[in-house]
Amino acid sequence: xxxxxxxxxxxxxxxxxxxxxxxxxxxxxxxxxxxxxxxxxxxxxxxxxxxxxxxxxxxxxxxxxxxxxxxxxxxxxxxxxxxxxxxxxxxxxxxxxxxxxxxxxxxxxxxxxxxxxxxxxxxxxxxxxxxxxxxxxxxxxxxxxxxxxxxxxxxxxxxxxxxxxxxxxxxxxxxxxxxxxxxxxxxxxxxxxxxxxxxxxxxxxxxxxxxxxxxxxxxxxxxxxxxxxxxxxxxxxxxxxxxxxxxxxxxxxxxxxxxxxxxxxxxxxxxxxxxxxxxxxxxxxxxxxxxxxxxxxxxxxxxxxxxxxxxxxxxxxxxxxxxxxxxxxxxxxxxxxxxxxxxxxxxxxxxxxxxxxxxxxxxxxxxxxxxxxxxxxxxxxxxxxxxxxxxxxxxxxxxxxxxxxxxxxxxxxxxxxxxxxxxxxxxxxxxxxxxxxxxxxxxxxxxxxxxxxxxxxxxxxxxxxxxxxxxxxxxxxxxxxxxxxxxxxxxxxxxxxxxxxxxxxxxxxxx
Amino acid sequence: xxxxxxxxxxxxxxxxxxxxxxxxxxxxxxxxxxxxxxxxxxxxxxxxxxxxxxxxxxxxxxxxxxxxxxxxxxxxxxxxxxxxxxxxxxxxxxxxxxxxxxxxxxxxxxxxxxxxxxxxxxxxxxxxxxxxxxxxxxxxxxxxxxxxxxxxxxxxxxxxxxxxxxxxxxxxxxxxxxxxxxxxxxxxxxxxxxxxxxxxxxxxxxxxxxxxxxxxxxxxxxxxxxxxxxxxxxxxxxxxxxxxxxxxxxxxxxxxxxxxxxxxxxxxxxxxxxxxxxxxxxxxxxxxxxxxxxxxxxxxxxxxxxxxxxxxxxxxxxxxxxxxxxxxxxxxxxxxxxxxxxxxxxxxxxxxxxxxxxxxxxxx
Numbered sequence: 001x002x003x004x005x006x007x008x009x010x011x012x013x014x015x016x017x018x019x020x021x022x023x024x025x026x027x028x029x030x031x032x033x034x035x036x037x038x039x040x041x042x043x044x045x046x047x048x049x050x051x052x053x054x055x056x057x058x059x060x061x062x063x064x065x066x067x068x069x070x071x072x073x074x075x076x077x078x079x080x081x082x083x084x085x086x087x088x089x090x091x092x093x094x095x096x097x098x099x100x101x102x103x104x105x106x107x108x109x110x111x112x113x114x115x116x117x118x119x120x121x122x123x124x125x126x127x128x129x130x131x132x133x134x135x136x137x138x139x140x141x142x143x144x145x146x147x148x149x150x151x152x153x154x155x156x157x158x159x160x161x162x163x164x165x166x167x168x169x170x171x172x173x174x175x176x177x178x179x180x181x182x183x184x185x186x187x188x189x190x191x192x193x194x195x196x197x198x199x200x201x202x203x204x205x206x207x208x209x210x211x212x213x214x215x216x217x218x219x220x221x222x223x224x225x226x227x228x229x230x231x232x233x234x235x236x237x238x239x240x241x242x243x244x245x246x247x248x249x250x251x252x253x254x255x256x257x258x259x260x261x262x263x264x265x266x267x268x269x270x271x272x273x274x275x276x277x278x279x280x281x282x283x284x285x286x287x288x289x290x291x292x293x294x295x296x297x298x299x300x301x302x303x304x305x306x307x308x309x310x311x312x313x314x315x316x317x318x319x320x321x322x323x324x325x326x327x328x329x330x331x332x333x334x335x336x337x338x339x340x341x342x343x344x345x346x347x348x349x350x351x352x353x354x355x356x357x358x359x360x361x362x363x364x365x366x367x368x369x370x371x372x373x374x375x376x377x378x379x380x381x382x383x384x385x386x387x388x389x390x391x392x393x394x395x396x397x398x399x400x401x402x403x404x405x406x407x408x409x410x411x412x413x414x415x416x417x418x419x420x421x422x423x424x425x426x427x428x429x430x431x432x433x434x435x436x437x438x439x440x441x442x443x444x445x446x447x448x449x450x451x452x453x454x455x456x457x458x459x460x461x462x463x464x465x466x467x468x469x470x471x472x473x474x475x476x477x478x479x480x481x482x483x484x485x486x487x488x489x490x491x492x493x494x495x496x497x498x499x500x501x502x503x504x505x506x507x508x509x510x511x
Numbered sequence: 512x513x514x515x516x517x518x519x520x521x522x523x524x525x526x527x528x529x530x531x532x533x534x535x536x537x538x539x540x541x542x543x544x545x546x547x548x549x550x551x552x553x554x555x556x557x558x559x560x561x562x563x564x565x566x567x568x569x570x571x572x573x574x575x576x577x578x579x580x581x582x583x584x585x586x587x588x589x590x591x592x593x594x595x596x597x598x599x600x601x602x603x604x605x606x607x608x609x610x611x612x613x614x615x616x617x618x619x620x621x622x623x624x625x626x627x628x629x630x631x632x633x634x635x636x637x638x639x640x641x642x643x644x645x646x647x648x649x650x651x652x653x654x655x656x657x658x659x660x661x662x663x664x665x666x667x668x669x670x671x672x673x674x675x676x677x678x679x680x681x682x683x684x685x686x687x688x689x690x691x692x693x694x695x696x697x698x699x700x701x702x703x704x705x706x707x708x709x710x711x712x713x714x715x716x717x718x719x720x721x722x723x724x725x726x727x728x729x730x731x732x733x734x735x736x737x738x739x740x741x742x743x744x745x746x747x748x749x750x751x752x753x754x755x756x757x758x759x760x761x762x763x764x765x766x767x768x769x770x771x772x773x774x775x776x777x778x779x780x781x782x783x784x785x786x787x788x789x790x791x792x793x794x795x796x797x798x799x800x801x802x803x804x805x806x807x808x809x810x811x812x813x814x815x816x817x818x819x820x821x822x823x824x825x826x827x828x829x830x831x832x833x834x835x836x837x838x839x840x841x842x843x844x845x846x847x848x849x850x851x852x853x854x855x856x857x858x859x860x861x862x863x864x865x866x867x868x869x870x871x872x873x874x875x
Contacts, residue, residue, distance in 0.1 A: 307750060333753030342751075352751050355744040365737060366752040375733045 005031045006068055007162050007193035008053070008084075013062035015048055022048040025062070026219045028212055030162070035184060035194045037204040037225070040214035041237055041410075041438035046197045047089075049214070050164045053195075054086035055079035066162070085155025086164040091147050093139045100135040103154045118157075125156050129186045132179075143294075145176040152183070163187065164195045169203060170435060174466075174499075175292070181207050199438055200465075201230040213237055234439055246446050246471040248491075249454060251284030256318060257458035258304070258340075258427050263313035265299050273299040274482045277313070281427065281458040283320065286449060288473030288490060289462040290498050296482040297462045301429050304460075305342045306332040319426050320456065333370070341425030343417045343433060353416050356405030360386035360397065360415055363404055367423050389418035393444060410441045417445055421452060428452055431462035446472055466495045478502055534858050541854035542847065549843040558835050567840075570828020571821040577828075579712045583782055585820035586712075587612070587774050587791075590719040591798035592805070592812045593726045594770035597763050600730065600807055602743045605764065607654065607669025608771045609795025610676045611647040613788075615772025616779040617680060618646030620697070620786040623704035623779070624688060632703040639704065640776050647772020648765040650676060655764035659757030673795070680788040688786070697786050706781035713781030720813075722770060727809040739763055771795070804851055822847065 010028040014021070023045045030036050040046045051057045053064065055076040063070050066082045073079050079086070093102050100119045122135040133142075133149050142150070148168060155163060165184075169177045184194055184207065198204060204211055205225060213220040213236045220236050258281040265274040274296045281287045289297055302308035304315055304327065315327040319339055327335055343353065354363050364382035372378050386400040393414040397407055404412050417433050430449065434442040449472070453459050463469045469476055473490040478501035486501040550560030571581045591608050598605035619639040626635060654668035683689075683697065690698035706713040730736040738759045742749045749756050774794070779786050801819060805811030826840025 331753065332751070336753055352745070352747045355741050355748055357744050358740070362737075362740075366741065366748070369734055369737050369752070375735065377732060377734050377737050 005033070007032045007034075007066070009065040009068075010049075010053075011063050011065070013049065013052060013059045013064070015045075015052060015057060015059050021217050023052075023059075024217045024219075026214070028219065028222070030193050030195060030210075032161075032193050033188055033191050034210060035188050035196060035208045036222075037208035037211045038195055038197045038214065039199075039201075039204060039211055039233060039237055041440060044214040044237075045217040046214055047166055050086060050166060050195065050197065053079065053084055053162075054164060055084075080155075080158045080160065083159060083161035084164070085158060085160030085162070087148065087151045087155065087166065087168060089166045089170065091151055093147060093150060095140040096138065098136050098138055099133055099142075099150045099153070102139060102150055103135075103157050107158070122153060122157060125153055129156070129183050129190075131183060145172050145180075148172070148180070156187075160192075162193045162195075164197075166197045167199070168196065169198060169200060177203070201233060201439075202467075204233065205230065215239055237438070238440055246443070246468070247450065248471065248474075249450070250474075251454055251456065254282035254284040255320075256280050257283040258460075259316040259318070259324075260304070261314050261316065263300075263303060263315065264311045265296075265303050265308055266311045267299075272482055273308075274303065277479075277482070277484050279477050279484060279487060281460055283426065283456045283458045284453055285474045286453050286459040286461050286472060288469040288476035289460060289479060290466065290469055290476055290502060291479035292502055295479040295502075297431060297479060299482070300479070301342055301431055301460070301462065304335075304427075304429065305340060306330055306335040317427070336367075339424075339426040340429070341420040341423050341427065342429040343420035343431070354404055354412065357403050359399065359401035359403060360390060360395070361400045363415060364389075364419055364422075367419060385419070385422055389415065389422065393418050393448075410437045413437060414441065414444070417448065421448055425457060427458045427460070429460040429462070432464065433461070434468070435464070442468075466498055469498070470495065537854050537857055538851070541850040545843075545847040545850035548846045548850070552839065552842055552846070553835070556835065556839055558833055558839075563829060563833060563835065566829050566832055567822070567825030570832070571824040575711065577824065581817075581820045581824040582712050582716055584823055585816045586715045586719050587778050587782075587794045588798050588801055588819060589812055589816040590715075590722060590774035590777065591771055591794050592801035592816060593719070593722050593809060594767045594774065595798060596726060596802050596807045596809065596812075597730060597736075597739050598767045599802055600743050601739045601760065601763055603655070603658070603760060603764065604666045605651065605654075605669050605767055606666060606799065607651065607672045607795070608767075608798060609791045609793070610669070610673035611650045611768040611771035612775035612778065612791040612795055613673075613676045613680060614650035614768075615643035615647035615775030616786055616790045617676070617683070617775075618642040618772070619776035619779055620688075620700075623700040624697070627701035627704050630703075635703055636706065636780070639780060640773055643772040643776030644769040645772070647775060648769035651764040651768025651771070652761055655761045659760050677788050677791075680786065680790070683786070684788060700780065700784045704780060705784050706777065713777070715777035715781040718773065718777060722773075723809045723813055726770075730807070730809065735759075735762070800848060804848070819844070 006029060008028070008030045010026055013023055013026045015023040026045075026049055028049075038046045038050070048057065052059050053073065055073045055078050058074060064073060065071065066084070071082055073082065073084070094105065097105065100115060100122050103122055104113065104115075104118045119135045125131070126133060126135075131149050131153060133146055133153070139147060139150065152163070168180060172180060184196070188194060196208065208225050210222055211225055211228065211233060212222040213233065215237060260280070261278050263274055263277040264272065267273050277296070277300065279287075289300070291297055299308050303310050306327065310328045313328070316324050317327050317338065317340065318324040327338075327340070353366075355366065361379060361383045364385045365377060365379070368382055369377055383400060389395060390397065390400060395407070395411045395414050395418075397411060404415055407415070413433065413435070417430060420428060420430070428449070433445050433449075437445070446468070449459050449461060461469070461473060470490050470493065476488050476490050476493060476498060477484060478486045478488070478498055480502055488497060488501070546564070550564070553560045553563045570577060572578055591612060594611070595605050595608050619642055622635060622639045622642055626638070630638065650672060651669070654663070654665050654672060657663040657668060658665045685695050688697045690696050706715055708714065709717060730739070738749070738754050741752060741754065742756055742759055746756055775790065778790055783790065797819065801812055801815045805815045822840070822844050826837055826844070829835045829840055830837050
């Protein structure tokens, strides 16, 4: 009770999972009206720590104080009772319910459920903080950012005073991120305490008041954002100084590898997802693809790999020393065999490209299972490959048979990207390859891509972070609403220029 | 006060990487617990639990003839569990094994009834087996086709297919295949159409044991098995890897139905020597339990199906010798299944009890 503004205090929190110490004697303090960024590499224990605050795990040792009182949080319900609400990385919503129904779901209030009154209260909360959702809209009709908004309103509806957000911006566009940050600032002004888990240093700098850093389950320290800078924070996280520059050599004589001409794709409802897309990807070059989420990036990669039907246009593929051929109309298998690899990291990381219940070996087999004659699968070569990736990319896993679903996000991505690179493709496509990854791992992946480029591979890199796109790529293709709004030289272009192209304000005005 | 409320009385923690022997200790412990609970139930009905268990064991395994009976019960259970395993691995909920068995039995019976005098016995039996496999396969292929084409619900579809084929058998029984007019019974097969005996039991047991090895290899070491595992985990990933999901689905269901169909042939030709509407006798459903309990492991299925057969045969003996109603044995079977399925929970989670606060205080 000594400090009335202290919203949350953790003292000596320890949590073990078997042999692994996920959190080791962590102390943390957060006041009302403050935003705290929780920073740390993958597996440093950020999510575990917050899960103990929200009642999902129970600490093995240590004490949690809320408003100065020692409390015991045994379940998410207890957490709500103490005014703690967590917005998880993976949303927990019922698709066929409306926003309001999801928000009141699980609340035990006496009497009949009054959806109208609940709806009014939801609307009230939305107005207060500037949320933009329709309480009567069904979840399946919502965009990712709207779903996230529902999750936030859900915890506010339950009277949360302390909000925890686990990597909230990983799936948002820059514009949506800005909107979220405005809302968070409004909540902070309202006296709420907010913890945000993130990897993106510029967000930390832009939003938070304090930054707490964890490293390998240990608490390193808390600094005031105003008194620090990204380099200092990175050093704290990693434990040693790292350079934040990407090495970008030039490949001698790039040759056209993939020529997309006038590609148009329709979705099931006949809506144009891509319209008249034309560009050339060169061997020995990283071609960046920028654009607001949902501008056709996914469809473009899927169309090239044969998973999305092309309504019009052609994709001319010229492997080194062979004749060009059109990929449109070929099956995914044929395209894969021809040497076009795709490493698509979807929002849920596992959904496409990996088999969660299998280990690394089983996942390596996804590329090679059809190889060899006869009915039997060859496990030996995939296992050797798994061992190699395990070592080279420093994947943290007890064995090559350990299910990838139980690995942490960054390790899962290493397995996926590592496998695609190992197939020695002549076109390598990656989408969101560093999504949610910590800095060290991200750089490992950038280096891998550059290595491939120097081998003469045509790399297509779909990314979110414009700073990275500008540092990593040779040229950047900008998509806007399924059309190409421009191709720029990454060495000469600026962030503003690309930002304008992404919204079409710079070039020719869209129809 | 606060201190005492600090930790919940019991909490759960997920555990990983429990040693193999401990896992088996828990599993054996659960069976022991089930037997104890069962003893309690028997005690309540006035029977002496020890003699009752003794009767069950001796009734199922005591004499050679008893063992033969038990094996006879285990064979279709095992065969059918093997059949549905690949579907379940693929997360295709085929609960129509009952119908697939019946379809196989119908096709095999056709040859048994109308071709017995035209073909030599070995050829006839092989033809019957093939006919059973094809009929069971086709019966399973229909729901798979609709699922692959229009994404229909396979659970409902396969279930409905059961009733259709059982209806067909009733019609055959009362109509075209009826033996003596008005008997509503299909005549016994010619001896040429009955499976020969090996060690006193129809040779179906050899067929299913071969199937055990086949299924183990198929699921774990073949390309087909790998495809099935990937599709079961994520259809999107399977598509990404270039698998034709619909085709694999139909192929796997055909295989599953074909094995069920062979089981139908074994039951009709080996065990019943005729066809009637209860030819599958619930095996298609009980085998789901067998498949789950053995976690789709082909070798474990041998043990589980044998255990269920012992229980079922033992219960029969219990009823005849000690006049314990069969419902009691059903209860015991239920308790056993409950304990065995429940123990998986303790294998995956451990309970942490709150430490006694006095002890804690004394320590510090």
